[in-house]
Amino acid sequence: MWYEGQQHQWDEQPDKKTQKFFEENENIVPDFTSVDDPSVLAESKDDENWVIDNTQLPWIKVGIDVPWEDIYEEANHLLYTSCYTMHRPNSSGWMSLCVHGMSTVHTNVPEDYGLEDQAEYDLSDWTDIAKFTPKTKQWLMDEVRYSPFSRVRFMAVLPGGWLAQHRDRDKTIGVGATNVAINNPDGCKLVMGGWGTLPYTPGSMFKLNTGYEHAVWNRSKEPRIHMILDGDQSPYFKQKVNEGYAQMLGA
Numbered sequence: 001m002w003y004e005g006q007q008h009q010w011d012e013q014p015d016k017k018t019q020k021f022f023e024e025n026e027n028i029v030p031d032f033t034s035v036d037d038p039s040v041l042a043e044s045k046d047d048e049n050w051v052i053d054n055t056q057l058p059w060i061k062v063g064i065d066v067p068w069e070d071i072y073e074e075a076n077h078l079l080y081t082s083c084y085t086m087h088r089p090n091s092s093g094w095m096s097l098c099v100h101g102m103s104t105v106h107t108n109v110p111e112d113y114g115l116e117d118q119a120e121y122d123l124s125d126w127t128d129i130a131k132f133t134p135k136t137k138q139w140l141m142d143e144v145r146y147s148p149f150s151r152v153r154f155m156a157v158l159p160g161g162w163l164a165q166h167r168d169r170d171k172t173i174g175v176g177a178t179n180v181a182i183n184n185p186d187g188c189k190l191v192m193g194g195w196g197t198l199p200y201t202p203g204s205m206f207k208l209n210t211g212y213e214h215a216v217w218n219r220s221k222e223p224r225i226h227m228i229l230d231g232d233q234s235p236y237f238k239q240k241v242n243e244g245y246a247q248m249l250g251a
């Protein structure tokens with residue numbers, strides 16, 4: 001069984017602080033023009049990195065097609081056959097598996113394993129699990145086209161699972177990781193402090209500004225599976241980010 005060997009309790013509630021974070025933030029309607037000025041877009045059109053490096057938006061939608069049903073089939077089968085590893089403390093039922101990276105189970109940053117940052121580039125490749133995810137691998141190579149990929153992970157939050165609010169960076173300038181919804185069951189939300197709930201649907205892709213506090217709580221009866229993509233974004237990918245940004249600001 002896919003939950004075998006880990007301590008997650010189905011009826012567990014997040015800590016009080018995380019529950020309060022959800023109450024205060026999950027229904028906020030975001031106003032993107034409150035932090036970014038649409039008129040700056042015209043000046044920045046020649047620099048493909050400008051938006052990614054300078055925006056203070058909480059997220060940017062990326063218009064890349066995701067064959068989420070095929071990817072879900074591969075990712076969910078591996079979850080049900082106990083191939084994922086526990087991801088991080090201060091969470092419950094949060095599990096991960098690398099299809100590209102230093103290894104299948106090296107789901108965190110190199111520092112967490114006593115390694116230099118550069119190790120992620122020097123040691124990363126398609127992992128042994130990628131043999132079992134051919135459609136996912138093909139999509140990554142054909143449509144996402146990072147050059148190179150570093151860490152590419154499935155991220156599962158089990159029913160009733162949660163991760164407490166946290167920031168992954170000190171600054172709120174620029175967007176970081178790419179987060180892709182492979183499924184997104186009703187009742188599972190990723191919430192950002194001051195900004196509300198990410199408008200995820202299955203197959204939607206977002207750049208996240210993880211300098212803002214964020215938390216996840218799966219109040220559904222099925223596992224939620226997303227992917228996080230890390231590596232060097234290609235000009236094609238950056239163009240897709242910039243197009244999504246312009247749409248969000250109505251420019």
Ligand SMILES: [Fe+2]
Nearest residue numbers: 167168210214
């Ligand atoms: Fe995070």
